[in-house]
Amino acid sequence: MRNLNLGRVAAGLLRPYWRLALAAVALGGLGSLATVGILALIDDALKSGSSPMRALGFVLLCPFMIAAQYGSFRANSWIVQNVMADLRKSLVDDILKAPVATIERMQKHRVIVALNHDVEQLTVFVRGLPFLLVSVLTACGCVAYLFSISWRLAGVAALAGVARVLVVRRMLDSAYKIFFVEREARENLQQDFDLLVEGCKELRLNQPRRSGFRERRLRAKIDEVRDLTHDNFVQFTAIEAIESASAFIIIGALLAMQQTLGEPKETLGAFVVAMLFLREPINAIVGYIPMYGHAEASFRQIVKLREDFANTESWSSNGGNAAFSTIALVGVTYAYPGEGEQPPFTLGPIDLELRRGETLFIVGENGSGKTTLVKLLLGLYPPTTGAILVDGAPVGDADRDAYRQRFSAVFFDYCLFDDVAMEAGDADAANDYLTRMELSTKTAIVDGVFSTTALSAGQRKRLALVSAFAEGRPVLVLDEWAAEQDPTFRRAFYSEILPDLKRRGKTLICVSHDDRYFDAADRVIHIKDGKIV
Numbered sequence: 115m116r117n118l119n120l121g122r123v124a125a126g127l128l129r130p131y132w133r134l135a136l137a138a139v140a141l142g143g144l145g146s147l148a149t150v151g152i153l154a155l156i157d158d159a160l161k162s163g164s165s166p167m168r169a170l171g172f173v174l175l176c177p178f179m180i181a182a183q184y185g186s187f188r189a190n191s192w193i194v195q196n197v198m199a200d201l202r203k204s205l206v207d208d209i210l211k212a213p214v215a216t217i218e219r220m221q222k223h224r225v226i227v228a229l230n231h232d233v234e235q236l237t238v239f240v241r242g243l244p245f246l247l248v249s250v251l252t253a254c255g256c257v258a259y260l261f262s263i264s265w266r267l268a269g270v271a272a273l274a275g276v277a278r279v280l281v282v283r284r285m286l287d288s289a290y291k292i293f294f295v296e297r298e299a300r301e302n303l304q305q306d307f308d309l310l311v312e313g314c315k316e317l318r319l320n321q322p323r324r325s326g327f328r329e330r331r332l333r334a335k336i337d338e339v340r341d342l343t344h345d346n347f348v349q350f351t352a353i354e355a356i357e358s359a360s361a362f363i364i365i366g367a368l369l370a371m372q373q374t375l376g377e378p379k380e381t382l383g384a385f386v387v388a389m390l391f392l393r394e395p396i397n398a399i400v401g402y403i404p405m406y407g408h409a410e411a412s413f414r415q416i417v418k419l420r421e422d423f424a425n426t427e428s429w430s431s432n433g434g435n436a437a438f439s440t441i442a443l444v445g446v447t448y449a450y451p452g453e454g455e456q457p458p459f460t461l462g463p464i465d466l467e468l469r470r471g472e473t474l475f476i477v478g479e480n481g482s483g484k485t486t487l488v489k490l491l492l493g494l495y496p497p498t499t500g501a502i503l504v505d506g507a508p509v510g511d512a513d514r515d516a517y518r519q520r521f522s523a524v525f526f527d528y529c530l531f532d533d534v535a536m537e538a539g540d541a542d543a544a545n546d547y548l549t550r551m552e553l554s555t556k557t558a559i560v561d562g563v564f565s566t567t568a569l570s571a572g573q574r575k576r577l578a579l580v581s582a583f584a585e586g587r588p589v590l591v592l593d594e595w596a597a598e599q600d601p602t603f604r605r606a607f608y609s610e611i612l613p614d615l616k617r618r619g620k621t622l623i624c625v626s627h628d629d630r631y632f633d634a635a636d637r638v639i640h641i642k643d644g645k646i647v
């Protein structure tokens with residue numbers, strides 16, 4: 115095996131289920147023994163006729179064989195499904211813990227292919243392990259038996275077997291490369307599948323874009339995956355065919371060398387029968403190689419993803435609502451990673467103190483760094499330099515997640531969850547806000563879930579504000595919240611809703627371009643080229 119890590123990974127995945135895995139292998143072995151027993155009884159009956167004992171043996175062995183095989187498959191299926199679920203759960207945890215900046219940089223299709231395709235490939239590999247084990251044991255038994263029949267014949271067959279392995283290895287080297295190319299092609303295809311759904315409106319509006327996307331991207335990539343998968347299949351079919359034929363070639367060579375080797379005909383006959391029996395486990399082992407190749411390509415991607423997602427932060431176990439008087443950014447900078455020749459955008463250094471209960475507006479031109487500042491303040495980006503202090507105490511990696519639990523936010527590119535996370539909130543106040551947002555005839559909070567979120571763009575944004583408010587956190591951050599609101603509601607937002615939220619004790623941070631309403635703020639900070647001016 116090329117990558118010992120994969121064996122270790124499989125062992126690690128199977129460790130919690132080792133007893134069941136052992137039982138599956140044992141039951142499989144018993145089922146095989148019962149099959150051999152039935153074959154022997156049939157052989158006896160054909161040679162010597164039926165007898166009550168043989169009939170009884172047959173009647174007992176048949177249900178035993180069915181029960182053992184059923185038990186083995188059932189245990190194996192349970193193990194495989196658990197392994198798959200465990201892998202997915204741990205990947206999901208990695209994603210939940212990953213730095214936000216990494217997730218923003220990471221393309222969605224890579225994550226989707228890892229969660230679906232890669233997990234499945236690793237699982238197929240694990241599923242085959244008990245059968246591989248049985249095949250290896252059977253093959254070892256057969257080889258030992260061959261040596262017991264004639265060490266001379268077995269020695270010649272073993273030499274031929276070594277030559278065969280060398281030929282197959284060379285073929286495998288080229289077949290192996292395809293696994294990695296195919297894996298990459300799958301990611302590219304997934305990226306276009308995402309666009310197919312996300313860009314459905316644009317694709318309908320623009321015929322040249324649609325046909326270009328269809329022909330040059332979607333269809334071309336579907337064909338590429340088809341060709342690579344086919345090539346891969348063909349290469350392995352060729353390897354399996356050579357493997358299969360080589361047993362006959364060795365048998366033919368042994369028959370031709372019978373005189374030279376000086377073995378009696380009966381010994382040679384028994385040897386040939388055992389060689390033919392050996393083909394089955396050997397074919398099963400060779401058939402397992404593609405599963406190994408796919409699993410290795412997938413495993414490498416999962417490892418890479420895990421490395422990218424690694425985070426030194428720890429998860430907080432409390433829901434938040436922690437008290438504070440001031441939150442201060444001291445000499446804070448944040449530098450995005452540079453791309454190509456372009457110098458990266460750097461925010462700061464920023465010195466800013468947020469006081470509990472105040473309404474702070476962050477204003478500035480497009481691209482000046484307002485959202486970046488908000489993400490730093492929310493603890494979503496760790497400062498590149500400088501520190502965030504809560505009542506004078508610095509926030510580090512260990513407590514950044516707990517720090518974040520003070521905030522609720524409606525981002526510009528917000529995501530509206532249909533459940534209302536009301537851990538510290540007040541259901542009556544949330545319903546009151548639903549009415550204030552003129553949404554009480556459109557949706558309701560039923561058992562902690564919005565009855566519908568199928569609303570207009572402006573209404574969905576209002577619902578996002580209700581949801582953020584319902585969380586009951588002390589600080590509410592609204593990034594260009596009013597951008598989609600009609601003039602009447604926009605006015606109501608600045609002149610009624612923000613003052614009401616302030617009266618309810620909320621600290622408010624609003625990113626805004628609405629200079630007509632800047633007087634709604636206690637304090638306005640202006641950002642230009644990443645600095646407060």
Ligand SMILES: Nc1ncnc2c1ncn2[C@@H]1O[C@H](COP(=O)(O)OP(=O)(O)OP(=O)(O)O)[C@@H](O)[C@H]1O
Pocket residue numbers: 218219450451459478479480481482483484485486487
């Ligand atoms: N994910 C990213 N990776 C690299 N650079 C980024 C990324 N997001 C933003 N930037 C850079 O940071 C700068 C500030 O972006 P930011 O989103 O903070 O601006 P903004 O003031 O909120 O703009 P707008 O008013 O348009 O929302 C941008 O000019 C851009 O160059």
